[in-house]
Amino acid sequence: PEISLNPPHNLEDNEYIEEMCSNVIQDMGNYGLCVLDNFLGSERGKNVLAEVLTMEHQGVFRDGQLVSSKGNNEDSKIRSDQICWVHGKEPNCPNIGYLISKVDSVIMRANKMDKIGQLGRYNINGRTKAMVACYPGLGSHYVKHVDNPNRDGRCITAIYYLNLNWNVQRSGGLLRIFPEGWREDKVADIEPLFDRLLFFWSDRRNPHEVQPAYNTRYAITLWYFDAMEREEALRKYERENFLVTPWSNDRNKTTVLW
Numbered sequence: 601p602e603i604s605l606n607p608p609h610n611l612e613d614n615e616y617i618e619e620m621c622s623n624v625i626q627d628m629g630n631y632g633l634c635v636l637d638n639f640l641g642s643e644r645g646k647n648v649l650a651e652v653l654t655m656e657h658q659g660v661f662r663d664g665q666l667v668s669s670k671g672n673n674e675d676s677k678i679r680s681d682q683i684c685w686v687h688g689k690e691p692n693c694p695n696i697g698y699l700i701s702k703v704d705s706v707i708m709r710a711n712k713m714d715k716i717g718q719l720g721r722y723n724i725n726g727r728t729k730a731m732v733a734c735y736p737g738l739g740s741h742y743v744k745h746v747d748n749p750n751r752d753g754r755c756i757t758a759i760y761y762l763n764l765n766w767n768v769q770r771s772g773g774l775l776r777i778f779p780e781g782w783r784e785d786k787v788a789d790i791e792p793l794f795d796r797l798l799f800f801w802s803d804r805r806n807p808h809e810v811q812p813a814y815n816t817r818y819a820i821t822l823w824y825f826d827a828m829e830r831e832e833a834l835r836k837y838e839r840e841n842f843l844v845t846p847w848s849n850d851r852n853k854t855t856v857l858w
Protein backbone atom coordinates (compact mmCIF):
# COMPACT_ATOMS: atom_id res chain seq x y z
CA PRO A 601 0.00 0.00 0.00
CA GLU A 602 1.10 3.55 -0.62
CA ILE A 603 3.05 4.90 2.35
CA SER A 604 1.53 8.29 2.87
CA LEU A 605 4.19 10.54 4.34
CA ASN A 606 2.22 12.79 6.57
CA PRO A 607 3.31 16.21 5.43
CA PRO A 608 4.92 17.95 8.41
CA HIS A 609 2.55 20.87 8.25
CA ASN A 610 -0.90 19.88 7.11
CA LEU A 611 -2.45 23.03 8.44
CA GLU A 612 -5.32 22.23 6.09
CA ASP A 613 -6.02 19.07 8.03
CA ASN A 614 -8.54 19.30 10.86
CA GLU A 615 -7.12 16.72 13.25
CA TYR A 616 -3.73 18.46 13.08
CA ILE A 617 -5.39 21.75 14.01
CA GLU A 618 -7.39 20.01 16.78
CA GLU A 619 -4.21 18.61 18.31
CA MET A 620 -2.54 21.99 18.14
CA CYS A 621 -5.57 23.63 19.77
CA SER A 622 -5.51 21.25 22.73
CA ASN A 623 -1.84 22.25 23.24
CA VAL A 624 -2.84 25.90 23.18
CA ILE A 625 -5.72 25.36 25.62
CA GLN A 626 -3.53 23.36 27.99
CA ASP A 627 -0.54 25.72 27.98
CA MET A 628 -2.62 28.90 28.18
CA GLY A 629 -4.42 27.32 31.14
CA ASN A 630 -1.25 26.18 32.90
CA TYR A 631 1.26 28.91 32.05
CA GLY A 632 -0.65 31.81 30.44
CA LEU A 633 1.59 31.39 27.39
CA CYS A 634 2.13 28.83 24.62
CA VAL A 635 4.90 28.24 22.06
CA LEU A 636 4.17 26.40 18.78
CA ASP A 637 7.32 25.64 16.77
CA ASN A 638 7.40 24.89 13.01
CA PHE A 639 3.99 26.51 12.74
CA LEU A 640 3.89 26.95 8.94
CA GLY A 641 6.79 24.73 7.91
CA SER A 642 10.01 26.08 6.50
CA GLU A 643 8.89 26.72 2.92
CA ARG A 644 5.80 28.76 3.85
CA GLY A 645 7.77 30.43 6.63
CA LYS A 646 10.42 31.53 4.15
CA ASN A 647 7.72 32.91 1.84
CA VAL A 648 6.41 35.05 4.71
CA LEU A 649 9.96 36.22 5.52
CA ALA A 650 10.53 37.12 1.85
CA GLU A 651 7.43 39.34 1.86
CA VAL A 652 8.58 41.10 5.04
CA LEU A 653 12.06 41.69 3.56
CA THR A 654 10.46 43.11 0.42
CA MET A 655 8.38 45.49 2.55
CA GLU A 656 11.53 46.56 4.36
CA HIS A 657 13.36 47.24 1.07
CA GLN A 658 10.37 49.25 -0.11
CA GLY A 659 10.70 51.38 3.01
CA VAL A 660 7.12 50.89 4.24
CA PHE A 661 8.24 50.51 7.85
CA ARG A 662 7.60 53.55 10.02
CA ASP A 663 10.12 54.27 12.73
CA GLY A 664 8.99 52.91 16.07
CA GLN A 665 9.58 54.38 19.49
CA LEU A 666 12.79 56.33 20.05
CA VAL A 667 14.98 54.86 22.77
CA SER A 668 18.16 56.66 23.75
CA SER A 669 21.15 54.37 23.87
CA LYS A 670 23.49 56.73 25.72
CA GLY A 671 22.97 60.42 26.57
CA ASN A 672 19.96 62.22 25.32
CA ASN A 673 21.54 64.06 22.43
CA GLU A 674 19.82 63.41 19.11
CA ASP A 675 22.48 61.35 17.36
CA SER A 676 22.78 58.85 20.24
CA LYS A 677 19.13 57.87 19.94
CA ILE A 678 18.44 54.54 18.29
CA ARG A 679 15.10 53.47 16.90
CA SER A 680 13.53 50.53 18.56
CA ASP A 681 11.04 48.53 16.51
CA GLN A 682 10.02 49.81 13.09
CA ILE A 683 6.46 48.81 12.36
CA CYS A 684 3.90 48.58 9.61
CA TRP A 685 0.23 47.47 9.87
CA VAL A 686 -0.89 44.88 7.33
CA HIS A 687 -4.45 43.72 6.65
CA GLY A 688 -3.22 40.52 5.05
CA LYS A 689 -5.49 40.90 2.02
CA GLU A 690 -3.04 43.22 0.21
CA PRO A 691 -2.06 41.75 -3.19
CA ASN A 692 1.67 41.86 -2.44
CA CYS A 693 1.60 39.72 0.71
CA PRO A 694 -0.44 36.53 0.16
CA ASN A 695 1.81 34.54 2.50
CA ILE A 696 1.36 36.99 5.38
CA GLY A 697 -2.37 36.61 4.64
CA TYR A 698 -2.04 32.82 4.82
CA LEU A 699 -0.22 33.07 8.18
CA ILE A 700 -2.94 35.33 9.59
CA SER A 701 -5.72 32.97 8.46
CA LYS A 702 -3.97 30.00 10.10
CA VAL A 703 -3.45 31.84 13.39
CA ASP A 704 -7.11 32.96 13.28
CA SER A 705 -8.30 29.38 12.80
CA VAL A 706 -6.23 28.06 15.72
CA ILE A 707 -7.43 30.84 18.04
CA MET A 708 -11.09 30.57 17.00
CA ARG A 709 -11.04 26.77 17.21
CA ALA A 710 -9.33 26.75 20.63
CA ASN A 711 -11.73 29.39 21.92
CA LYS A 712 -14.67 27.17 20.96
CA MET A 713 -13.10 23.88 22.07
CA ASP A 714 -12.15 25.02 25.58
CA LYS A 715 -14.98 24.21 27.95
CA ILE A 716 -13.37 24.67 31.38
CA GLY A 717 -10.32 26.92 31.00
CA GLN A 718 -9.86 30.67 30.92
CA LEU A 719 -9.59 30.62 27.10
CA GLY A 720 -13.15 29.26 26.83
CA ARG A 721 -14.48 32.06 29.00
CA TYR A 722 -13.50 34.67 26.40
CA ASN A 723 -15.62 35.24 23.32
CA ILE A 724 -12.94 36.04 20.75
CA ASN A 725 -14.71 37.89 17.95
CA GLY A 726 -11.97 39.87 16.23
CA ARG A 727 -8.40 41.10 16.20
CA THR A 728 -6.17 43.95 15.22
CA LYS A 729 -4.48 44.01 11.84
CA ALA A 730 -1.06 42.36 11.75
CA MET A 731 1.73 44.53 13.09
CA VAL A 732 4.91 43.66 11.17
CA ALA A 733 7.90 44.71 13.28
CA CYS A 734 11.56 44.97 12.43
CA TYR A 735 14.18 45.68 15.10
CA PRO A 736 17.33 47.14 13.57
CA GLY A 737 20.17 45.22 15.16
CA LEU A 738 21.92 48.19 16.74
CA GLY A 739 21.12 47.19 20.29
CA SER A 740 17.47 48.11 19.75
CA HIS A 741 15.28 46.67 22.48
CA TYR A 742 11.82 47.05 24.02
CA VAL A 743 11.48 48.10 27.63
CA LYS A 744 9.45 45.99 30.08
CA HIS A 745 5.75 46.63 29.57
CA VAL A 746 2.25 45.16 29.53
CA ASP A 747 0.45 45.10 26.16
CA ASN A 748 -3.03 45.74 27.55
CA PRO A 749 -2.77 47.27 31.07
CA ASN A 750 -6.16 49.04 31.04
CA ARG A 751 -8.75 46.68 29.55
CA ASP A 752 -8.76 47.97 25.96
CA GLY A 753 -10.32 44.68 24.77
CA ARG A 754 -7.25 42.71 23.77
CA CYS A 755 -7.00 39.31 25.50
CA ILE A 756 -4.37 37.32 23.54
CA THR A 757 -1.10 38.46 21.95
CA ALA A 758 0.12 36.24 19.09
CA ILE A 759 3.68 36.77 17.82
CA TYR A 760 5.13 34.94 14.80
CA TYR A 761 8.95 35.07 14.56
CA LEU A 762 10.85 35.02 11.27
CA ASN A 763 14.55 34.94 12.22
CA LEU A 764 16.44 32.21 10.38
CA ASN A 765 19.36 30.65 12.30
CA TRP A 766 18.88 33.07 15.19
CA ASN A 767 21.35 32.57 18.03
CA VAL A 768 20.54 34.50 21.21
CA GLN A 769 24.11 34.22 22.53
CA ARG A 770 25.38 35.98 19.39
CA SER A 771 22.42 38.19 18.46
CA GLY A 772 20.47 38.83 21.72
CA GLY A 773 16.85 39.79 21.05
CA LEU A 774 15.44 37.44 23.68
CA LEU A 775 11.81 38.00 24.67
CA ARG A 776 11.64 37.71 28.47
CA ILE A 777 8.16 37.32 29.98
CA PHE A 778 7.65 37.76 33.76
CA PRO A 779 4.40 35.79 34.23
CA GLU A 780 2.36 36.97 37.21
CA GLY A 781 1.99 34.22 39.78
CA TRP A 782 5.27 32.56 38.88
CA ARG A 783 7.94 32.48 41.62
CA GLU A 784 9.91 35.73 41.81
CA ASP A 785 13.03 34.27 40.22
CA LYS A 786 11.20 32.42 37.43
CA VAL A 787 10.85 33.97 33.98
CA ALA A 788 9.93 32.67 30.53
CA ASP A 789 12.79 33.26 28.05
CA ILE A 790 11.50 32.95 24.48
CA GLU A 791 14.01 32.91 21.61
CA PRO A 792 12.63 34.65 18.49
CA LEU A 793 13.23 31.57 16.31
CA PHE A 794 12.14 31.18 12.69
CA ASP A 795 8.62 29.79 12.18
CA ARG A 796 7.86 29.98 15.93
CA LEU A 797 4.39 31.13 17.06
CA LEU A 798 3.92 32.46 20.60
CA PHE A 799 0.64 33.17 22.40
CA PHE A 800 0.30 34.91 25.75
CA TRP A 801 -2.42 36.75 27.73
CA SER A 802 -2.12 40.43 26.75
CA ASP A 803 -3.03 41.87 30.16
CA ARG A 804 -1.06 42.46 33.38
CA ARG A 805 -0.47 38.73 33.78
CA ASN A 806 2.41 38.98 31.29
CA PRO A 807 4.82 41.91 31.62
CA HIS A 808 7.58 41.38 29.04
CA GLU A 809 10.66 42.99 27.49
CA VAL A 810 12.83 42.45 24.44
CA GLN A 811 16.53 42.42 25.25
CA PRO A 812 18.93 44.33 22.97
CA ALA A 813 19.20 42.77 19.50
CA TYR A 814 22.43 42.85 17.49
CA ASN A 815 21.05 41.52 14.22
CA THR A 816 17.91 42.64 12.44
CA ARG A 817 14.99 40.93 14.21
CA TYR A 818 11.61 40.39 12.51
CA ALA A 819 8.23 39.52 14.06
CA ILE A 820 4.54 39.71 13.13
CA THR A 821 2.09 40.41 15.97
CA LEU A 822 -1.71 39.96 16.11
CA TRP A 823 -3.85 40.96 19.11
CA TYR A 824 -7.17 39.14 19.59
CA PHE A 825 -10.20 40.82 21.15
CA ASP A 826 -12.64 39.54 23.74
CA ALA A 827 -16.05 40.78 22.57
CA MET A 828 -17.25 41.90 26.01
CA GLU A 829 -14.09 43.71 27.09
CA ARG A 830 -13.80 45.37 23.67
CA GLU A 831 -17.44 46.50 23.81
CA GLU A 832 -16.88 48.06 27.26
CA ALA A 833 -13.67 49.73 26.09
CA LEU A 834 -15.35 51.27 23.03
CA ARG A 835 -18.18 52.60 25.21
CA LYS A 836 -15.74 53.98 27.77
CA TYR A 837 -13.37 55.52 25.20
CA GLU A 838 -16.18 57.03 23.11
CA ARG A 839 -17.56 58.71 26.24
CA GLU A 840 -14.12 60.15 26.93
CA ASN A 841 -13.47 60.30 23.16
CA PHE A 842 -10.04 58.78 23.62
CA LEU A 843 -8.22 57.16 20.72
CA VAL A 844 -9.96 53.78 20.58
CA THR A 845 -6.75 52.11 19.44
CA PRO A 846 -4.46 53.15 22.30
CA TRP A 847 -1.79 50.75 21.00
CA SER A 848 -1.30 52.51 17.72
CA ASN A 849 -1.65 56.06 16.48
CA ASP A 850 -2.29 54.48 13.12
CA ARG A 851 -5.09 56.63 11.72
CA ASN A 852 -6.69 54.01 9.51
CA LYS A 853 -8.76 51.26 11.04
CA THR A 854 -6.53 48.64 12.64
CA THR A 855 -9.26 46.31 13.81
CA VAL A 856 -10.89 43.40 11.99
CA LEU A 857 -14.02 41.63 13.22
CA TRP A 858 -15.11 38.23 11.99
Ligand SMILES: O=C(O)CCC(=O)Nc1cc2ccccc2cn1
Nearest residue numbers: 742747759775792808810819847848
Ligand atom coordinates in the same frame (compact mmCIF):
# COMPACT_ATOMS: atom_id res chain seq x y z
O1 LIG B 1 8.98 41.07 19.49
C1 LIG B 1 8.67 40.62 20.60
O2 LIG B 1 9.18 39.58 21.06
C2 LIG B 1 7.66 41.35 21.48
C3 LIG B 1 7.82 42.83 21.30
C4 LIG B 1 6.70 43.63 21.92
O3 LIG B 1 6.36 43.46 23.06
N1 LIG B 1 6.13 44.50 21.06
C5 LIG B 1 5.17 45.43 21.35
C6 LIG B 1 4.98 46.47 20.43
C7 LIG B 1 4.01 47.44 20.69
C8 LIG B 1 3.78 48.53 19.82
C9 LIG B 1 2.84 49.46 20.13
C10 LIG B 1 2.12 49.37 21.32
C11 LIG B 1 2.32 48.33 22.20
C12 LIG B 1 3.27 47.35 21.89
C13 LIG B 1 3.52 46.26 22.76
N2 LIG B 1 4.45 45.32 22.48
Ligand SMILES: [Mn+2]
Nearest residue numbers: 745746747808
Ligand atom coordinates in the same frame (compact mmCIF):
# COMPACT_ATOMS: atom_id res chain seq x y z
MN1 LIG C 1 4.50 43.76 23.98
